[in-house]
Amino acid sequence: MSEYIIKNGHVYDPVQGIKGDKADVAIKDGKIVDKAGSSAKVIDAKGKTVMAGAVEIHAHIAGPKVNLGRIYRPEDKLFSCTPTHGMERMGGGASIPTTFKTGYEYAKMGYTTAMEAAMPPMFSRHVHEEIRDTPIIDEGAFPVFGNNWFVMEYLKNHEIENTAAYIAWLLRVTKGYAVKVVNPGGTEAWAWGLNCLTVNDPVPYFDITPAEIVKGLIEANEYLGLPHSMHIHPNNLGNPGCYETTLDTMRLAEGFKAKNKFGREQVLHLTHTQFHSYKGTNWGDFESGAKEITDYVNKNKNITIDTGNVTLDETTTMTADGPFEHHLTGLNHLKWANCDVELETAAGVVPYIYSPNISVCAIQWAIGLEIPLMMKDPMRCYITTDHPNAGPFTRYPRVIKWLMSSKAREEQINAFKHKDKVLSQTSIGSLDKEISLYELAQMTRAGPAKSLGLASMCGGLKPGMDADVAVYDFNPEKPVANPDDIEKAFSRCAAVFKSGVQVVQNGEIVSTGHKRTLWVNAKVRDNPQVVRDINEKFLKYYSITQANYEALGHHFVPNPYALEVDATNV
Amino acid sequence: METVTITMKNPPALYLEADNVSPDAFAGKTAAQIAELHVHEGNTTSSLGKYFDVNGSAGATAADTKIIVKGDVKKVKYLGFKMSAGELIVEGSTDLYAGAWMTGGKILVKGNAEAFAATAMKGGELTIEGNAGNYLGAAYRGDWRGMSGGKILVKGNAGSDIGMYMTGGQIVVNGDVDVHVMIHAEGGKTIIKGNAKSKVGGQMVEGDIYVFGTIDTMMPGFKPNGEIELEVDGTKGKFAHFIGDMGERHKKKKGQVVYANLYKKI
């Protein structure tokens, strides 16, 4: 295997506390090593920024609703496809890229690991086929649990051990990574056209509340000691005043402590926080609740968040929050796709245009930036766009520009048609903080890796870790002439390594490497009750047999990497 | 105005995609340079000069450029693709996508044009002296933003699906049309001087359709709303007025619900 030495770059590594020192990074046999041998190939990083490969904690990039978005939006590909060239297969899709394009675009920006945010368990084969066809980056997928019939029945009687056994079984048969919760209870209610908008609204028939579901899943997650925490998209997304529901949801984590062998410290990860930070009572008096939300997260250290930044593009919303999408199509009258999944979940898809001329969109943009600017601990706040919901992931360099340059933010604010509303309804005008490269590394590498339980593998440049390295044409010692230079530098890396293989050189793909599918193999004691319940539900209620449910076979997961969890002695 | 004449000399075995035959692509170029522009036959790329004789030279800008296309171009697609200014005259009939995505300028097709002419038109004028195919002035697949401006005139007949997802502009057909007129339209105007068949105005939110001839079957979503004297494109007469599509959503302007209008000449 190859040896490399990345010389003389400005290194930013929160894992080792390196804040821009000129240092060499040595790679051998897929890992970061202390020293490289004399035959190591030299990568000149003089005047450049060196970080670990970035870690995407939440994006919708593989699976049935993503593909439904592709199928039903041919216009997303019109005049914007890239041809087959060099090592790259053809690609297309401005807001929902094809799988090949997804891998190339992430890699070119220096991302080396990505998590598919919501996997409907019954469709896990589909998710894995798309993951397999996404080149270069390691990926995992989060099965959804918050509207699952087994989970609701067990948690109604607070049966944590049974819930944990079911989670372990489901992670294994779907090759899943974590416990994802979307609109708990509300998406089951949606199967009848209803919803749960507060944490106390009971789910029709199942007679359990979202609060009980969330608390029960946190408990079960810690019972097992999984690498990641419960990862939640709370009820009431996107409605003015929803910040109250978000606070109610986060309060459910009070008193819980993380229990695991992976270095994770949080018990709840709140995703796309921007969409859950709205004050006001209607779209007219709509205002930012970013302060209330970040105040709470700043004080409660057992929570991590990701931002969900609005990028002001035409994009496609897609989520397992089925009722929300129905609500959205009622507002913008654009084409609405929906799929309810038996016993498990649902999904909805609706295109959306975040226009800078609409005050609501401009306020959403501001909230997305207020959140990371007001968070005190960058190790607990990660940059995302909830791709493609608030914007395509290819806009991360633009979000970075806005966070690193208050001048860039000011330019955007001045370009808004309703600038006055943005300034009166949010506090973006008074925030002049500019995040540093070290903070950027915390928010896009070390932080998300730690939250996911991957801190020993990736997100840093400590010897022994995977050799996932990104080199940017960005000189921290030169003052930034134009904020657009930040965006340009972070769009195309000078070099990227994935597991020690160079995959990007001067912004072009030079190898597709050997991507892995990350999943969690949790072992529990034998549980005949849960085994029986699973058998029974397949026999009576599922439309496929139990023997045909598991995503088994080399063609689905050609290169698996299992994180082992032993919960047999709990 | 400078004129470039291209004459088909070497008909393709398959079909040609001539997206570069527009005043915008020709502007500022000599005949020799124009002959070097790419043209595609299936998966092979050649130069325009392989199939056409090129004479004359273009103006400095698209607006100063006129193109005359001679010879048999029945198997040539995309003439006038994305043009923004200037003139294009096709002496005979042409294939798919004539004037597709055009934003300005004038196109005249002396013969027939096949399907997808003036897809997503934003401005300018397209005149077809013969017949037009299906999807005249329609949106691209999946796009809710269709034709938004400009004028189309078809002197012969037109096919099905004209004006689908239209939001503005005007289509006039002197002859007959096939099924499905202005489906899903949210604005714009279509005048059919001949006869229509059925599915006229289905799912229409807003916009106006005028039919001088017969309509075989009316959409149930169009409700009779009296009669009205109108002058439409130079013709005066009494029209039966229908509003609809009553099954579809409609906006309110100044407290009044805004319907799409269908006027059928009595």
Next chain:
Amino acid sequence: MPKTITDVICPFCGTLCDDIEVVVSDDGKKLTEVYNACVIGTEKFLHSQSSDRVTRPRLHQEDGSWKEISYDEAVEYTAQMLAKAKKPLMYGWSSTNCEAQSVGNEIAEISRACCDNTAAVCHGTTLIAVQDIGLPTCTLGEVKNRADRVIFWGCNPSHAHPRHMSRYSIFPRGFFTGKGQMSRKLVVVDPRVTDTAKMADVHLQVEQGKDYELLNALRVAFKGEWLPDVVAGIPKEKIREAADMMKSGRFGIIFFGMGVTQSLSKNHNIDEAIAVTKDLNEYTKFSIMPMRGHYNVTGSGEVFAWQFGFPFSVDLTRGFARYNPGDTSSIDLLTRGEIDAMFTIGSDPGAHFPISAVKQIAKVPSVCIDPHLTPTSGVSKLHVPVAFNGVETGGNCYRMDNVPIDCRKVVEPPEGMLTDEQFLIKVRDRLKQLKGAA
């Protein structure tokens, strides 16, 4: 000792039943019995055993006879054909697995071809409608567990999807539908009195070609607006009754097929049916689902979409993907004489396409990959039989509701036969050499 293999997936129609049981000989070479499948599915498994199967590629000779050639020679012919063609069409894909479809996509990309699947003559119009208006749908288990209003519009599952009603839509006792068919009201919309229509609580005998008008009238009825006395042959009172019945359910589902996708209006019929479904979600819960025909046409659409961005009629001739049925769709390409080579797999355009299109297939270099002797293989220059997917080789497939189920291999193919995937891999590798050398 013969052995029984359970949980076998039937590779015939979009119902993709996965509870089939197959009895095979101890050495795995003979398949003797099939349980639980419908008549069509049973035959699908059993006919793989017929003694007169073609087991080797054959090349059509000048005098009309066929000469047996080796798989390697067939690979060479196919790769050469695709390498030389200016606009080849690679059509079908619906009766093979996703792994083969994926290799096929690689071949199409390398040879810069047009690729298409059987949606082009089937539910392609559904996909066009979905692209225009969206799709509120669900999995078949939701229908089984919740549906109390079932509508079959322009389809006849008694004949085309025989076990659909017993496994999913009418008879099962699901979680919230414990009384089975008694919990459900069935409406059939069809100009004919079909076997399915005979089971209906309400049969609306719509006038042919007027489904679009009838669907529009339902939407008008939902809003309580004025209706003419008769629409599409149905009196307005009956239309209002049907509208009320749909609104009064707890969970409704519309299943539809060729009766509306390939009759006058095509995609507009489906568009308006989806609009009906969307409107009903203001009052109750309603979904809509296409009755997909071939057992893996859905899979072909999924694989095309995640790799190229479009679900059918994909044109790769310019080195990137383009899509516009009417321009890039198979029948139009053939009838307009746009194609100079034809590659067919997992489908039978010879039987299903208009004769003017089939005549084109006969004119150009052509390859047909199919275990059977079909009208397509009959007009092609090269016929390559392969193992039956879902019987003699496994592989992933997608059901009509997009649920992925991994088909099983239950019996060995005849000695020396290749699978689709194996043949395609050889073609791809040879084509890479030819294109690399160029």
